[in-house]
Ligand code: HEC
Ligand code: HEC
Ligand code: HEC
């Protein structure tokens with residue numbers, strides 16, 4: 001069967017070449033105009049500042065005796081008998097308002113346990129007969145690495161919550177065959193001498209990709 005498509009005529013070919021030449025010329029002129037930046041450029045998207053890395057750091061903010069011992073760090077603060085004499089319990093000094101006065105050797109301690117400083121007395125926790133241990137309310141003598149049991153001897157309900165995993169952070173593995181469960185000690189989050197958690201600024205809210213940054217980015221204190 002014969003095809004219906006006819007080969008282009010000479011006149012048709014000339015017409016096509018003209019059209020292609022005109023289109024090419026138009027594109028060249030437009031390219032020139034773009035290079036010359038005749039219409040200006042859209043403003044660059046402002047840089048969105050990254051979230052302060054401290055909001056992303058999952059490390060606990062305090063190191064306990066156990067952590068320091070594990071990391072082989074300076075434990076001189078815990079070497080009570082490097083300064084105190086055995087069998088001579090240090091006497092707690094008070095001012096006229098019955099607040100504890102700390103010697104300069106212990107000025108790093110911030111005292112404030114409980115409303116009205118109810119639980120600031122050193123020997124509620126430390127053992128005056130053997131300074132390198134704690135004394136729990138039930139008469140147990142506990143090592144420095146067992147401070148969580150010390151807290152538990154007074155904070156029964158919170159301690160039971162902690163044991164059940166609903167107070168304090170649990171990490172590690174759900175599946176115990178793959179690895180251990182990790183539980184932080186009370187003193188990883190609470191300073192034993194002033195256990196109230198200090199307030200801190202919340203992390204900034206999420207921001208749309210092309211939203212300009214308005215106002216100062218919140219930072220933590
Ligand atoms: C760098 C030396 C040094 C170390 C280490 C040290 N102390 Fe003291 N401590 C002092 C001095 C000095 C005083 C004031 C004089 C005194 O009471 O002996 C003092 C006072 C105290 C008091 C009385 C507090 C007051 O306000 O009056 C207690 C309780 C105490 N120390 C417990 C401890 C315990 C527990 C440890 C170990 C965890 C320890 N100290 C480690 C130097 C030290
Ligand atoms: C000798 C008992 C005793 C021990 C041991 C003890 N606490 Fe307390 N704690 C108290 C009392 C009493 C209060 C004050 C309750 C109140 O004021 O209503 C308190 C208050 C608190 C608070 C509330 C914040 C505040 O300051 O009011 C926290 C948090 C806390 N303790 C954590 C701890 C941790 C962590 C430990 C272990 C390092 C610990 N406690 C050990 C008796 C104890
Ligand atoms: C609520 C219980 C509690 C009371 C009250 C308390 N301590 Fe402590 N103290 C602890 C615990 C728990 C640790 C160890 C925490 C850890 O593992 O880091 C400690 C650690 C220390 C240390 C060594 C580490 C450091 O932070 O410098 C010194 C020194 C000390 N206490 C002195 C005192 C003195 C002096 C007083 C009284 C003015 C006092 N403590 C009252 C629970 C207590």
Ligand code: HEC
Nearest residue numbers: 148151152155158159162167168169184185186189196197
């Ligand atoms: C992962 C961190 C973390 C651990 C571990 C942790 N806590 Fe807390 N705890 C908190 C936070 C956060 C709050 C609430 C802050 C606040 O109200 O001041 C709190 C609140 C408390 C309160 C109540 C304070 C109040 O004002 O009523 C007590 C008591 C307490 N914790 C004791 C403990 C004891 C005891 C342990 C250990 C058995 C422990 N915590 C372990 C973070 C922790």
